[in-house]
Amino acid sequence: MVSETVGKIENLLSEAVDLQRDYVKRICVECEATCCARVHYLFNEKDVLFLELSGRKRRWKRELFTKKGCWFLGEQGCVLDPKSRPFICHTYLCDDLRMEMKRCDSGLMALLDGKLRGIGEMRNQLWVEYLDEKLQRERGVKRSRSDRRLGG
Numbered sequence: 001m002v003s004e005t006v007g008k009i010e011n012l013l014s015e016a017v018d019l020q021r022d023y024v025k026r027i028c029v030e031c032e033a034t035c036c037a038r039v040h041y042l043f044n045e046k047d048v049l050f051l052e053l054s055g056r057k058r059r060w061k062r063e064l065f066t067k068k069g070c071w072f073l074g075e076q077g078c079v080l081d082p083k084s085r086p087f088i089c090h091t092y093l094c095d096d097l098r099m100e101m102k103r104c105d106s107g108l109m110a111l112l113d114g115k116l117r118g119i120g121e122m123r124n125q126l127w128v129e130y131l132d133e134k135l136q137r138e139r140g141v142k143r144s145r146s147d148r149r150l151g152g
Contacts, residue, residue, distance in 0.1 A: 003131055005126045006054050009085060009119055016090055016115040017082040019108060020101075027097045028077065035094055036078065037069040042086040046123045049130060056084045087123065097151050 020094045028034060051058055059080060061071070078089070093101070104114050105135075 001129045002053060002126065005122055005129055008091050009050060009122045009126065010054060011114050012119045012122065013083050014059050014088070016032065016112060016119065019112045020090075020093075020097075023097055023104070027094075031094075034073070034094065036073040037150065038044065039070050042070070042088050043094075044086070046127055047086045049127060051084060053126070053130065054083070056081070059084065076090065086121065091121070 040066070050056075072078055072085075078085060082090075098109065101105075101112070
């Protein structure tokens, strides 16, 4: 179940990124006070879990902890693969970006919001599935230990 949910999240993320890509390239590149320059560590437990379960490597290192702004903001923008970014990086859209997207395609924001809502729901589901599977494995280990002690 967990691997299926990871796959669904990856597919929805791809779709959301594709919807935003051209607008982000156009608006964020010209912004003088990018949002990314004003934030720090944005990964939460669901982001880290998704990275782990999707086989993606964590890219943060201790030397990045002192960098001002987002640790992954390079000269050409974010250095992380879009699927490796914290979810907040996909969901937060500044007013300029939002307005440009609405101006160019009136239905785009509703479509994007639906995809992002779906990703949020799938991330919650992933968290529950992961914990359920982990508890089941632990219970199985405890049962097999007690069976061995009882000679069964």
